[in-house]
Amino acid sequence: MTDSPPDRRVGLVAAWGNYPLVVAKALRRQNYQVYCLGVMEHADADALAPLVDDFEWVGLARLGKAIRYFRRHGVTQATMAGKFHKRILYRPWIWFQHLPDWTTARWFYPHFVGTKGDRKDDTLLGRLVAGVSVAGITFGPATDYAPELLVNAAQLTRREPTPAQRKDVEFGWHNAKEMGRLDIGQSVVVKDRAVIAVEAIEGTDECIRRAGTLCRGFTLVKVAKPNQDMRFDVPTVGLGTLHRLHEAGGKVLAIEAEKTIVVDDREEFCRLADQLKIAVVAVREEAGDCFRRPDQAAAQPVRLHIPSGGSVNC
Numbered sequence: 001m002t003d004s005p006p007d008r009r010v011g012l013v014a015a016w017g018n019y020p021l022v023v024a025k026a027l028r029r030q031n032y033q034v035y036c037l038g039v040m041e042h043a044d045a046d047a048l049a050p051l052v053d054d055f056e057w058v059g060l061a062r063l064g065k066a067i068r069y070f071r072r073h074g075v076t077q078a079t080m081a082g083k084f085h086k087r088i089l090y091r092p093w094i095w096f097q098h099l100p101d102w103t104t105a106r107w108f109y110p111h112f113v114g115t116k117g118d119r120k121d122d123t124l125l126g127r128l129v130a131g132v133s134v135a136g137i138t139f140g141p142a143t144d145y146a147p148e149l150l151v152n153a154a155q156l157t158r159r160e161p162t163p164a165q166r167k168d169v170e171f172g173w174h175n176a177k178e179m180g181r182l183d184i185g186q187s188v189v190v191k192d193r194a195v196i197a198v199e200a201i202e203g204t205d206e207c208i209r210r211a212g213t214l215c216r217g218f219t220l221v222k223v224a225k226p227n228q229d230m231r232f233d234v235p236t237v238g239l240g241t242l243h244r245l246h247e248a249g250g251k252v253l254a255i256e257a258e259k260t261i262v263v264d265d266r267e268e269f270c271r272l273a274d275q276l277k278i279a280v281v282a283v284r285e286e287a288g289d290c291f292r293r294p295d296q297a298a299a300q301p302v303r304l305h306i307p308s309g310g311s312v313n314c
Helices: 019-029 045-051 063-072 086-090 102-112 121-133 163-181 204-212 239-248 266-275
Strands: 009-014 033-039 054-058 077-081 187-191 194-198 218-222 250-256 279-285
Touching (some): 009 019, 019 033, 045 054, 063 121, 163 250, 163 279, 187 204, 239 250, 266 279
């Protein structure tokens, strides 16, 4: 492609999963020039490189390199897509394997050397965005380029939750929102209105596997955080989620409408869910805040719209 004006150039920070591929394809369809930084130990270079105008690897601790790369290509707007495996940060001798550059050390010192900063997802990703913004690069939500990935409220499968499973969805919703408010994780596994497993640093797949060792026939509820920053850590599901659920014995997947992404082909996703006999519903909150404290729940319940058979939409 020929050089384009700055407003048609987009930087893409690509982490793990299919989401970066979907975003790269969406940007290509819209005739953007895409300059992609693949995060080492995360991105799929073989799949990404043919979809972008330029691809280069970047280490986890190389914020300065990322800034120089985007500046070199005249990029002033960027986005990130994919999951960062935060558990890598707790490997022994990790900072000897990923030696930080000066820019990274300056921005992240309080969180990894000093004692003033925490290591919550929102905190670390916020520092990343702040670091590049000082260099004149603005990060925006990837869903701005591919809004069709967000799921509207609907029953996505022929199978729908039973009355008991609908109660589990409602129960799981409040617990998942609380976990999100605390910046612990996005997913909660529930059965008979008891929490079986909670997602933390290990990710959704491991949370599902752990639940499968404890019981069968459970419900997975996956939601956005209250006041979710759509620039990063947006809830994502795909074919892999369905396979993990099936293997572990899960029967229901409830996701938050308008704030959850299906990264694979939507029709294929729904067909597989039907084949595996998993009920999938995209739920939205009808009134009130995204989160109410448990002590408020009885007096001020959050009303959920859980679509039923009449609203199958894939």
